Amino acid sequence: MSEPAKFSTGEIRSWLEDQTDSTLTPIHAQAKKLRDDLNMSIQSVADVSKALLDNSAKEIERRNMRVYNRARALNKLARLFMDRLKKLNVPDEITYENLTKYAQDTQKVFLVTDIDVKNWFPRLSPFFIMDRRRFLSVHEKAKLSLSSLNDFLTKEYVKTKTLEETFQLIKDLQGLEAHLVEIGAEKTSLQNERNPIEKEIAEIEQRIARLQSEGPVDQLLTLEAEMEKLNGELKYLLRHLQKPFIKVQALSLHGGGAGLTQDEVSKLDEYLEKPFNALASEEEGYPLLKQILEKLSRLMSEDKLKLKPDKARKAEQALNDILKGDILATMYSRCVEAATWERHLLNSSKMEEVKRDLSALQEQIVHLKARKVNVEAHEAVKEREHSETRERIASTKRNIEKNVYASLNQKIQIN
Secondary structure, three states: OOOOOOEEEHHHHHHHHHHHHHHHHHHHHHHHHHHHHHHHHHHHHHHHHHHHHHHHHHHHHOOOOOHHHHHHHHHHHHHHHHHHOOOOOOOOOOOOOOOOHHHHHHHHHHHHHHHHHHHHHHHHOOOHHHHHHHHHHHHHHHHHHHHHHHHHHHHHHHHHHHHHHOOOOOOOHHHHHHHHHHHHHHHHHHHHHHHHHHHHHHHHHHHHHHHHHOHHHHHHHHHHHHHHHHHHHHHHHHHHHHHHHHHHHHHHHHHOOOOOOHHHHHHHHHHHHHHHHHHHHOOOOOOHHHHHHHHHHHHOOOOOOOOOOOHHHHHHHHHHHHHOOOHHHHHHHHHHHHHHHHHHHOOOOOHHHHHHHHHHHHHHHHHHHHHHHHHHHHHHHHHHHHHHHHHHHHHHHHHHHHHHHHOOOEEEEOO
């Protein structure tokens, strides 16, 4: 099997023109002649229609009542003929598609004209006999010109339709490849726009990381970790009071029999949610906690909390350790010290400066990331357009190769 002849997009057109010149040139010459013949025939119909219009207008002006009504009818009919003919567009470029459309449009005009002639010419009798005969003669000759063009289209021109379409495909292919180059340039431009944005984002993120890993921010993060650790230790120390606290809270909110003040209820909620904050915000000796525990002890002795014996025993031990053993004293000092140091850090001038710097940098990051997202969205559109154009180029090349083989029985490959 012979290898297919290989051509670039720039070479294929001239090669195909050489191969088809002897076939297409006489076809196009005949097509041009038949187009011109039909155009001249249509112009003749337009001229004779103008004569009908002028002659009928003269009779209307004479006000001869025997002819007047028929003259008006003919005048209207002649104007209608001319308006239809004016709408026909003669193709400048000779192609099978253009000529076929021209023939089809002309056919429609002639068909409705035949219907008008059949319906109205008999009613104009016996007047305008010579004008009507002249019109019919010219109209019939125009129909013969149209018939000649239609015969040529269906019997001869149609055989070269595929070749003619192939030249259009080659033109489309060249346009697609030029468009692909444009898209590639746009993609490169967008990438060149995105790269410095990404570099600037990376640099700002490094500056943010440095600010957060040094000075008061780093100290605050370390302190927050210590505070979270203290919160966990405190929860462990108060673990046996968790269930009694919840029952007292429920009594205070719904039962009304806990005997806690509003301040004590609020503080109890705080000990349940975040015991570190609750203890650190207490006055020396954590009086609110002790008041809550004393009332809790009373409720337990009165069995109002309905605790299971084991839980009650453990809760009583925890109460005794706090109220009499004072096991929270060291924890209280540590919590107050951590909370005091946190306030100092948060209120320091250095922290304010760092916060301002971080806020400004984070605002820049938000702006830059928004720009990056916008550029990336455009890149995605161009990438999709690039892919679709490549697919259309491949499809167009296959169609050209298939058409050439069908028309010339020769295998080619477009690189």
